[in-house]
Amino acid sequence: MQQISLKLKEEVMKGVAKIPIVVDSLTPDKLFGKSESEIKAEKVWWGNRQENTGDLFEVEVDGEAGSASEVKIVLDGDLSRVKYIGAGMTAGEIEANGDVDMHCGAMMRGGKITVHGNADCWAGREMHGGELLIEGDAGANLCAMYRGEITGMTGGKVVVEGDAGECVGQYMAGGEILIKGNVDILAGLNMKGGRITIEGNAVMPGADMTGGEIIVKGKVEDMIPSFRFVEVSTLDGAQYRKYSGDLAMTEKQAKGLLYVRA
């Protein structure tokens, strides 16, 4: 195993403006096989200028790795304006100690990301595989698609210990999302496959679903008026009201399933 520690220097986020840093170049895949000095020389965008990773982060490398999957990156410092953490990664591990900015785990294909804090919007956007664990809250568009696309998450597993924002799993086609807290409006919007489980409450879940399933263990506020009640069914011991929809479309398209704790 190899551990690469990247600690954002304090002065970087000290100004009146908190200017984001884009770190999609700092994944296990891309840093595997690089020496400490090579990593320090890796370019990252800070606003409209490119900087050396070493100028923005304190960099430490411990141990050896035989492949990207043996690389673990640990991020520290104020990460609230550090974007694209683990974006596109296929292997290895990233641990972020603190709140992270947008697109964490976007386009991820493999490996694991753990966020010890909140993740801003678009975490797990267009995710295809791997694991994403967010110990705090997730912002809007968790595991959703990019504007205009008709497919969001296709695979992998995402767990949010806290609450999640609007449009969780929009256009989701596969994979699993577990939200332990509450979700804002329109979870599973345009969903066509996969499963979203919400342990807390949801508002207007399942709109324009054509497939997949949403399970709400808490209460539903403002139920979408175009779902059809099917039956009371039992999921691992508990009773749920089972709905099919969304019938704001033709009967033929409306193949989504929504379970709400009875």
Place this chain on the structure above:
Amino acid sequence: MVEELLIKNGVVYDPINGVKGEKKDICIRDGKIVEEVKNPKVIDAEGRVVMPGGVDIHAHIAGGKVNSGRLFRPEDGRKGIEPKTKVCRAQSGYSVPNTFATGYRYARMGYTFVMEPAMPPIAARHTHEELIDTPILDNAALPLIDNNWMTMEYVKSGDIDLLAAYIAWMIKATKGYGVKIVNPGGTEAWAWAKNCELNDAVPYFDVTPAEIVKSLAEANERFEMPHSIHVHGNMLGHPGNYVVTMKTFDLVKGTKPYRDRPVLHGTHTQFHSYGGTTWGDFESQAKAIAEYINSNEHASIDIGSVILGDTTTMTADGPMEYSLYQITGRKWTNHDVELETGTGITPFLYSGKVSVHTIQWAIGQELALLIKDPWKVALTTDHPNAGPFIGYPILISMLMNKRRRDESAEEMHSAIFDRAELPSIDREYDFYEIAIITRAMAAKTLGLAEHGKGHLGVGADGDVAIYDITPEERDDAGKIQKAFLNAKYTIKGGEIVVKDGEVVAAPQGKTFFVTPECDEKLMDEMMAKLKDTFEHYYSVSFANYPVQDAYVPNPYEIRAPWRS
């Protein structure tokens, strides 16, 4: 800009001047081809293929419809992003590139002229604003004049002269180039969610599409118009439509052109060469269409060949886009344009695994290969409808290489073997024929050859493409595709704009527009009716309608006298 340029040791293909692959020097002074030069900058082509700058007869590159396509497809936009360079503006888009990318990518393929073939008259200013921002390319645009209420009223009353006066005013007011027809009558019917076949009466106007096409052809030939009517007929994309296509072409058989050119150009004919009765028994009828073109002289076509993959379809044929959207269920934009036309846009994926798409893919190439005389055929993809223009090099390599076609067919749905002709066709294009269908034919058909486009004769524009391939390498399909995608050199008006596939200069192109000259009295009579129409039914005033000169900063006017 270099004053004098000499291109030596090139193997030149210049069909308009009958030059068939001769080693020949090309001299350019002050942007024009000349006999000889004194102390030029010299480019040694080292035996490479040299052609006039490419001329595209039909590609949707600018205007409201194209921009709606860009606007509603950020997912396409992010596919083509490239950062700005010292010379180039930032780029985006694949099937709907931004205007800068459009100019650069065409130039890199050795093209120097593109015809925007569908300009809604009331939004003509928009089309011109985008053409201004499309670097390098010379351009022109065809206003849509077939579903216009004034047109249909004159067709109904049979006043061909007044109809001519109306199109003269329209072409002038829009700084347009000729008469474009798109689903005549059908687009007006679409304003009521209906459609028209060739001999249906248009709702409330009781004229038929057939009458509209015939009358516009007659009216067009009242002037010395450089181009014939440019026709996208009824029932585009419907199984069995090849019959309608031939009937449409037949309508104008008797019409006399003012000069030696066809009286009708049938565009993106691939979409109009369908057999069968449903998508189930869908089949190619390219053979029938090709035989028609082979045995007639009054019609030319461009192929509108399919490029496999995702693209953005867009046309003034509103009902057609609606049926396409009903098939895919994907996003759909529609824009009905008062008193004139409409627009439909929807994304589409052509897959080699789908029988219908495979047959469509075959049809475009079949048309090019089965029509004997290449002077009757232009290479297009009806960009972006059958695929983006950057797919041209793929098509060229297919047309030039049967083996490549067969290998592709093997990968595709088996329908290509039992419901299309392509696998049974042995013909292979040579560089000379390619030069015809990518330049010479378009320049001649559009009447641009005498204005310096599409050839390398003395006096022509200094537009030259040097491709990184020699005649000896013609069997290397891969190399052909590479060579035609990124020219070794593209020279525009004597200026080197592309070198080794990279854009090195991005000058402003010229806009060609036609001024039809109409008899005063006719014009006055028509104008009275026109002003009344504006007064009561248009949502903009007559005075604010015509395109101001500010929108054509680099104009090239072609006058079209009235034929008494």
Place this chain on the structure above:
Amino acid sequence: MGVKVKLISGRTVAQGQNLDNKLSEEYFNAVALCELNAADMTKIGVSPGENVKVSTKYGTVVVKAKQGAGNPEGIAFIPMGPWANAVVSGDTKGAGMPQYKGIDAEIEKTEEQVLQIRELMQQYMK
């Protein structure tokens, strides 16, 4: 005691007429106000022309009370402008658009004065 309402902001003719004239008294009079339903006004014992304090999760602002003809009970309307924006939500929820309408607000009668534009802007410059 205050009344709980859903707060809406939006355009009005007078607001539009003074778009290019915002530092004027006309603009102040057109925009620094809150339209309420008659019943809601009675609840908080305020009559037209008196001042009310509007409080939301996002801030507090004082404006003049006005009786809004079309306002149903429980809906307050402040014309688009700096006073309304002192109490709307800037959270775009990943959509780029603040929430200018349908915000939970509490409205109560107040003796505090309505701030002029300059004073409002000064608050932000601290």
Place this chain on the structure above:
Amino acid sequence: MVEITDVVCPLCGCVCDDIVVEVEDNRVTKVRGACAVGKSKLMGHGRIKSPAIRENGALKECSYDEAIKKAAEILAAARRPLLYGWSSTVCEATKVGVELAEEIGAVIDNTASVCHGPSVLAIQDVGLPSCTLGEVKNRASLIIYWGSNPTSAHGNHMKRYSYISKGYFLPGGKKDRKLVVVDVRETKTAKMADKFLRVEPGKDYLVFSALRAILYGNEDVVPDEVGGVSKNDLLEVASMMKETQFGIIFFGMGVTHSRGRHNNIVNAIQTTRAAHTHTKFNIMPMRGHYNVAGFNQVCTWETGFPFAVDLSLGYPWYNPGETSSTDLLIRRECDAALLIATDPGAHFPGESIRHLANIPVIQIDPFANPTTEFADVVIPTAISGVESEGSIYRMDNIPLRLRKLVDTEYMSDEAVMERILEEVRAIKAKEGE
């Protein structure tokens, strides 16, 4: 006195182009045919006298050259600059703005961001079945204003283009048409309606879904009351939609500004698509400023994306919610801002203004406004459509050309932008050396 006809009104998205103005000694003295708001714009208001730069707290008058130089220095030095506004100026100025954004790696965004940005996001999801306003005038027998109030925001809209206008197939004007209004308040527009639906704030999305279900023949699942609207009213409106020959929904900020935002519009468009399975149905956003649509057009053909375009990495990246002005300001990302033909001081949420007030701000505008109170460089310009001409796009994307009515000493927006771009390039060239 000179009378100028067919004047194009530089106020709202209606862009009336049949206005008549009288000009006397280089001043507009009379306006005929404009609405109250448009007339007020054309007649004019007090102006910013001179360019100015803020020095220890107070604006100090200076020359155009000094102000432009100062603006260029601020922008060239910035790491995350924002170029915002553009909806009340001409496309020619916007073009220079996009080029400047590329040059300095800025985010360029227009007021759609706080207006119909959600509509754009919705169009990117499902498209937009729409038409030009003349189609509505000539064909529309059913007109629905949903969360929009033309009597307040678009004075001539009903008279020129919709309910009250006479058209080819509707010679009787409003006698031949039906008007439906959906709003949370009974507005003046609502009072004119044949049918008014009062929806609870933030419940529009639910009402659209219910309407769609009915239009697709799934009315059995719709409950008796949705978002404050009774099922019977929904059934009635749905059948009006099915029976019309040509229907149109005009929607406004009542839907884009409330809970659901862009997804309300997606649902409105989906409702239009559902209605289209029965008859002709279109939908159109009631764009606010006269050229808000024009910026989106220019920005789209030049960058590929309509607004909120981030050029900091050299190529365009578009992602409203991340690259949109409100987010950039509330997240305190920007370190400088150029604000042209707009007034965030009056129209942004307080939280955003707080950050603007703390970074260098360049204001380009004919008029003093709340933004002037914290601007560090103020550059007055000519009023487009009164003192200078140029391209604009109406709410239905019809391109028109604003006219110049009177002469002025003020530089045009386009000219000021050109000069700033020059200065920035000069500074960059020096740095390059």
